[in-house]
Amino acid sequence: MARRARSEMIEETTGKLVAAARDAFGRLGYAETSMDDLTAAAGLTRGALYHHFGDKRGLLRAVVTAMDAEIDARLNAVSATPDLWAGFVGRCRLYLETALDPEIQRIVLKDAPTFLGPDYLETSRHACHTSLTARLSMMMAKGVVHQGDAETLAHLINGALVDAALWIAEADDPTPRLANAIGNLDLLLSGLRVPDRK
Known part of the structure; x- marks a missing residue:
């Protein structure tokens, strides 16, 4: 099986985080959204959020x-x-x-x-x-x-x-x-x- 390109993996990770954040922010509002719940919903870690977006505001x-x-x-x-x-x-x-x-x-x-x-x-x-x-x-x-x-x-x-x-x-x-x-x-x-x- 061919290795996936790094850019594809980054796009998939950021896409999951943005989709999970959009859902959570839309339902709960930004202030009430927990970063732990958000990253868990995306199947990722807080580290992935910090790495790609810097912080919750960046997301x-x-x-x-x-x-x-x-x-x-x-x-x-x-x-x-x-x-x-x-x-x-x-x-x-x-x-x-x-x-x-x-x-x-x-x-x-x-x-x-x-x-x-x-x-x-x-x-x-x-x-x-x-x-x-x-x-x-x-x-x-x-x-x-x-x-x-x-x-x-x-x-x-x-x-x-x-x-x-x-x-x-x-x-x-x-x-x-x-x-x-x-x-x-x-x-x-x-x-x-x-x-x-x-």
Whole structure:
């Protein structure tokens, strides 16, 4: 039998730890998750966690990075349409809808900002602002939205979406808040759009 490549073994080990941590953080929350229980669930030792992630915070960062990538892939899929405006609005709506997912609520919206601190928040915000700025710039260039400063608009829109997602996630029953937010999203964004020319 051929020996497995070291990179494959590392990928398997880190994958097990991230999966076990995601499950535990999603069910119990970061603060209530025991590293011993987490590593036992993965069939590994604390030493493996320390070796690959440094500490429990490093593991949380890896979980959040993986979840952010999944969310980005979903947002990109929704906005991949020839109708730039529909794709943009669909992306904003879907971001708000993710606040209904209990795992995203607990890990991404609550625990990540609390336990990873300002460095995580700044990195996350920067990625969102860069993506939104590019989309707004493209829509301005194509005459879909009014001319303005794309970067400033990206900050304004992202701030509104993040705040609304947190507001949705903190509710005992988030569904009515989501419906209210989506119902008012078009009103918020409508001033950007150039009216269709007949």
